[in-house]
Amino acid sequence: MDLESLTRTSGEWLKATGPDSDIVMSSRIRLARNLAQFSFPSRADEVARREIEELLRSQIAKKPAGRELTYISVSALSQIDRQMLVERQLISREHSENQGQRGVGISDEENVSIMVNEEDHLRIQVLRSGFALEDCWKEIDAIDDAIEADRTYAFSDRLGYLTSCPTNCGTGIRVSVLLHLPALVHTKEIQKVFQALQKINLAVRGLYGEGSQAMGDFYQISNQVTLGKSEEYLIRTIQDVVPNIVAYERRTRQALVSESRRELHDQVSRAFGILKTARTISSEETMDLLSSVRLGINLGLIEGLEIPTINELFIHTQPAHLQKIRHEKLETVDRNVARADYIRQRLNEQN
Amino acid sequence: MLHITELRHGEVQALHLCESCAQDYLNPSQAAKSASTADSGAAGDASELEELDQKVCPNCGISFKEFRAQGRLGCPHDYVVFADELMKLLENIHGETTHVGKVPKRSPQASQLQFQLIKLRNELRSSVEEERYEDAARIRDSIRELEESRSRSDTPAATSESE
Numbered sequence: 001m002d003l004e005s006l007t008r009t010s011g012e013w014l015k016a017t018g019p020d021s022d023i024v025m026s027s028r029i030r031l032a033r034n035l036a037q038f039s040f041p042s043r044a045d046e047v048a049r050r051e052i053e054e055l056l057r058s059q060i061a062k063k064p065a066g067r068e069l070t071y072i073s074v075s076a077l078s079q080i081d082r083q084m085l086v087e088r089q090l091i092s093r094e095h096s097e098n099q100g101q102r103g104v105g106i107s108d109e110e111n112v113s114i115m116v117n118e119e120d121h122l123r124i125q126v127l128r129s130g131f132a133l134e135d136c137w138k139e140i141d142a143i144d145d146a147i148e149a150d151r152t153y154a155f156s157d158r159l160g161y162l163t164s165c166p167t168n169c170g171t172g173i174r175v176s177v178l179l180h181l182p183a184l185v186h187t188k189e190i191q192k193v194f195q196a197l198q199k200i201n202l203a204v205r206g207l208y209g210e211g212s213q214a215m216g217d218f219y220q221i222s223n224q225v226t227l228g229k230s231e232e233y234l235i236r237t238i239q240d241v242v243p244n245i246v247a248y249e250r251r252t253r254q255a256l257v258s259e260s261r262r263e264l265h266d267q268v269s270r271a272f273g274i275l276k277t278a279r280t281i282s283s284e285e286t287m288d289l290l291s292s293v294r295l296g297i298n299l300g301l302i303e304g305l306e307i308p309t310i311n312e313l314f315i316h317t318q319p320a321h322l323q324k325i326r327h328e329k330l331e332t333v334d335r336n337v338a339r340a341d342y343i344r345q346r347l348n349e350q351n
Numbered sequence: 352m353l354h355i356t357e358l359r360h361g362e363v364q365a366l367h368l369c370e371s372c373a374q375d376y377l378n379p380s381q382a383a384k385s386a387s388t389a390d391s392g393a394a395g396d397a398s399e400l401e402e403l404d405q406k407v408c409p410n411c412g413i414s415f416k417e418f419r420a421q422g423r424l425g426c427p428h429d430y431v432v433f434a435d436e437l438m439k440l441l442e443n444i445h446g447e448t449t450h451v452g453k454v455p456k457r458s459p460q461a462s463q464l465q466f467q468l469i470k471l472r473n474e475l476r477s478s479v480e481e482e483r484y485e486d487a488a489r490i491r492d493s494i495r496e497l498e499e500s501r502s503r504s505d506t507p508a509a510t511s512e513s514e
Contacts, residue, residue, distance in 0.1 A: 036427060039411045043425035119423070141453070148455050154427035159441070160450030162427040166437060167444050169430075171452035228447020233477065 001070040001108055003081050007316065007324045011088060011110030011127065014311040018130020022298045023246045025178040025218065025311065026127055028089075029136040029235075031144055032163045032172035033122040034154040040164035041100070041117045049101040049117055055151065056116045060105035064146035065139065067112055069105035080329070083320035089127065091115055112143070119164050120172075122147070131242060133175060133235050141231075160227060170227025175238050178207070179245060182217040182295045183252035190219075193245055200237065201225055207314075216287035216314060221245075257299060268296030272305075276347045280336040286317050286343065305347070313346060408432045467497055 013026040038044055038052055060069050074082060074095060082096040091104050095118045102117035115123040124147075126140040154162040160170040168174075184190040194204055203224045206214040221242070223234045256264050271292035275281075281289075294310045296302035315321065322338045323330050330338055404416035413425030415433055424430070430437060441448050454467075471494050478487040 034427060039426040040424060042421070042423050043411050043413060144453075145456060148457065152457065153455055155455050156427075156430060156450075158449060159430055160452055160454075162430055164423050166424065166440055169441070170445065170450045173452070225445045225447075227441060227445035228449055228451060230452045230474065233474070 001072075001106060003072075003077075003084065004324070006084065006088065007321055010308070010312040010315065011090075013089075013111055013127040013129045014308060014315065015129050016307040016311060018128055018132045020246055021130035022307070023180055023249050024131040024242065025180050026129060027131055027133045027136050028125060028127045028174075028176050028178070029133065029140050030123055030125040030174045031140055031161075032120040032168045032174075033124065033144065033147070033161060034163060035121050036152045036154045038121065041098075041102075041119065041121060042164060044117075046100060052121050053101050053103060053116050056114075056122060056147075057103065057105075059147050059150060060114055060116075062146075062150075065142035067107055067139075067143060069107050069112065069114065071103055071105045073101075073103045075100065075102050080320050080323050084324055087315055087318040087320055092118060092123070094119060095123075112139070114143075120168070131177065131246075133177070133239055137231065137235055167224075168226050171229070171231050171234065173226055173231050173234060174222055175235050176220050176222035177238060177242055178218055178220050179242075179249075180216075180218055180291070180294060181245070181249050182291050183256055184249050185217045186256065187252055189248070189252060193248065197221060197241070200241065202238070202241065215284065216291040218291075218314075253295070253299060264299075265296075265301050268292045268299075268301050272296065272302055272347075275343050277344065278340045280333075281340045281343065282336055283317065283319065283339070286339060287314065290314055290317075309346065313343060316346075317343060403436060406433065471497070 016022075018024070018027070034040060035052060035055065038048055041049065041052070044052065057071055060071055063069070072085075074085070074091065077085075082091070085091045085104065086093050086096045088110065090106055090110060090113045092115070095102060095104070095115050098118070100117065102115070104116065105114040106112070111127045113125045113127075115125070124140055124143055126136045126143070128135050156162055161172040163169045163172055181190060181193070184193060197204055201224050203222050205220045205222070207216065207218045207220065221238065223237065225234070271289040275286075275289050275293065290310055290313055293302060293305070294307065297305055297307055297310065316325070317339050319330075319335055322335050322342065325342060326338055404414060404419070406415045407413070408425060408429050409432070410428040411425035413429060415436065418424055418429070418433070424433075438448055471490055475487055475490045475494065478484075478490060
């Protein structure tokens with residue numbers, strides 16, 4: 001894998017091949033793990049960080065659970081390259097902005113990434129298209145076992161896997177699904193969803209996780225508690241709630257179609273029209289319009305355009321991707337022009 | 352929605368605030384105001400907190416005060432050094448203080464079995480609560496099997512001489 005080619009491809013989780021992928025964009029599970037004999041990354045000096053990286057890099061090279069991963073030294077990357085990995089959901093913002101020796105192992109399909117020296121020594125992540133948490137768990141469990149066969153994790157009989165932040169200890173698991181909910185946002189019913197999720201201890205965040213805004217009507221739902229419940233229980237909690245939200249979004253879409261088909265058709269067509277013709281466009285407007293177009297395709301109101309293309313545009317129109325595509329650093333004004341050019345080119349070659 | 356866990360005078364408080372209330376709450380002047388209200392007539396608590404803040408992990412050198420400021424621990428041993436305070440915090444965050452999930456395969460077989468049993472009993476409780484009776488029956492059988500295998504391994508094998 002080389003970073004240059006990433007601007008011409010997209011991760012497997014964007015291909016819309018998984019179950020319910022019209023609404024569930026992706027499923028993701030991550031595990032936080034630490035090596036027993038070292039301080040946590042924030043307290044480890046550079047010598048220790050190098051040693052941790054060396055140990056874990058050699059584990060990644062051993063193809064855990066048969067997974068071939070390319071190891072990239074994040075500390076050696078430019079700011080734009082790091083930002084591009086964040087935009088593709090392969091590393092966290094914290095990992096990009098941190099200091100010191102750190103890296104990430106990434107599979108060619110971009111559905112496995114293993115961060116080294118993030119907030120914890122290891123952050124293993126598995127992504128899938130659509131609603132496929134079982135698959136995520138099977139794979140991440142096997143990768144975790146493979147690494148743990150050679151390394152001693154920090155683990156306590158009482159508190160489970162020990163993590164840098166007490167909010168992650170126990171299972172160290174974060175189970176999340178990324179949902180596209182334009183109809184519930186449009187009718188403001190989304191507030192009811194938030195309230196229901198809060199009652200059962202689930203967190204709702206934006207496209208890029210903690211602290212990020214909900215853009216393009218995407219919402220990430222995940223567990224908050226990691227101690228005192230088993231991994232299977234936490235996965236099942238999300239698995240039980242997602243079909244209800246999916247059904248709610250589908251019912252709301254159908255209601256919109258039957259009650260105000262003309263207005264809806266007009267709205268998605270206008271969104272498509274602007275994207276195909278605009279000469280300058282901000283990231284926020286792009287996300288909003290792409291969300292309408294995605295809804296339009298799923299309802300059969302827009303034809304001749306594929307969902308994976310739209311999924312990819314959500315990612316490829318982010319700032320770092322545009323600058324990689326143009327091979328130059330661009331200020332906001334120029335990025336807005338480059339974004340509009342890129343979208344016009346992609347949508348007009350589709351039609 | 353922001354979830355803020357406050358440690359004040361050794362007491363843990365959980366706050367669940369919307370974005371704008373959280374901004375107000377985290378605003379220094381507001382924080383100072385609430386701190387001064389809380390501190391009035393609590394000099395004893397303050398000195399206890401001061402004492403706790405001085406506590407340092409001999410392994411990584413982090414003090415409890417540093418942990419409170421950063422929200423990040425320094426090394427796995429901190430969970431032992433600051434155990435009492437962390438237990439309150441963990442109870443507050445997770446509502447529980449005992450792990451029932453996955454266990455490293457390298458841990459001794461006896462504790463593997465112990466964990467398996469704790470996990471199954473938890474699952475049994477939630478399957479009964481959720482009225483999933485078929486699952487409950489299956490889990491009950493697994494618990495029985497594990498307990499039998501544990502008692503078999505605890506009993507010395509009978510020798511041919513005693514038969």
